[in-house]
Amino acid sequence: MSRPAAKLTPAQVVEILEQIAAGARNDDLAAQYGVSVAAIVKIKYRRTWKALDDSPRSHCRRDHAYAEHGYADAQGSRRCRECQRLRERHTRRLAREELLAEHDGHELRTRVNGTVYCLSCWRGASDVDEIAVERAVAGEPPEHMTIAERQAAIQLLHGRKLSAREVARRLDTSSRTVQWHVAVIREEAA
Known part of the structure; x- marks a missing residue:
C-alpha cells in the first residue's frame, strides 16, 4: 500500500494498534507520533488504514x-x-396498524412527536391485581401499585363516601392524586 502524503508508515500504524490494544491513551499516542488525536481515533476504529489489519x-x-x-x-x-x-x-416506530392489532380495545394516545403508545398498558389497566386493591382498601397498600390498581382502590373508597384526605391516608398517597383520580372516574362515568 503506497501513501506518499501519509505522516505514518504502515509499521507505525501497526504499532499504534498494538499500543491501543494494550490500553494506551489516544492523546499520548498522538503526541508520540506527531499526529492529531482525531487521526489516532480514525486508526483505532479503522476509518483509515482499513486494509492494513484484518484482525x-x-x-x-x-x-x-x-x-x-x-x-x-x-x-x-x-x-x-x-x-x-x-x-x-x-x-x-411501530406502524399505527400494528399497534392497533396488538392493543385491540385499549386506549391509544399520540405523543407530540407523532409516536403512538398504549395508555392502558402504561397504566397497567389490562392487568389489575385484585388482591393489591383489597389490601389498599383495607389500609395496607403494597409498596408498588399500578395506576389502574390505585384508581380501582380510589373508586371503591370513594364509593364508600370517604373524603379525599381519608382515601389518601389509606392509600399512602397525596390528596391531590386522589382528587385527580376521582375526576377521571367521573369523566369516564359521564
Missing part, C-alpha cells in the same frame, strides 16, 4: 467492548449488541 476489532465505534456486549452482523456491518439495542430503541 477482528476489540471495540465498536462507540468504544463498547465486543467481548462484553458481543456483536451482531446486521446487513453486512458489524455492530455490538449494545449499539444495536440503542439503535433499535431510537429508530423503532
Whole structure:
C-alpha cells in the first residue's frame, strides 16, 4: 500500500494498534507520533488504514467492548449488541396498524412527536391485581401499585363516601392524586 502524503508508515500504524490494544491513551499516542488525536481515533476504529489489519476489532465505534456486549452482523456491518439495542430503541416506530392489532380495545394516545403508545398498558389497566386493591382498601397498600390498581382502590373508597384526605391516608398517597383520580372516574362515568 503506497501513501506518499501519509505522516505514518504502515509499521507505525501497526504499532499504534498494538499500543491501543494494550490500553494506551489516544492523546499520548498522538503526541508520540506527531499526529492529531482525531487521526489516532480514525486508526483505532479503522476509518483509515482499513486494509492494513484484518484482525477482528476489540471495540465498536462507540468504544463498547465486543467481548462484553458481543456483536451482531446486521446487513453486512458489524455492530455490538449494545449499539444495536440503542439503535433499535431510537429508530423503532411501530406502524399505527400494528399497534392497533396488538392493543385491540385499549386506549391509544399520540405523543407530540407523532409516536403512538398504549395508555392502558402504561397504566397497567389490562392487568389489575385484585388482591393489591383489597389490601389498599383495607389500609395496607403494597409498596408498588399500578395506576389502574390505585384508581380501582380510589373508586371503591370513594364509593364508600370517604373524603379525599381519608382515601389518601389509606392509600399512602397525596390528596391531590386522589382528587385527580376521582375526576377521571367521573369523566369516564359521564
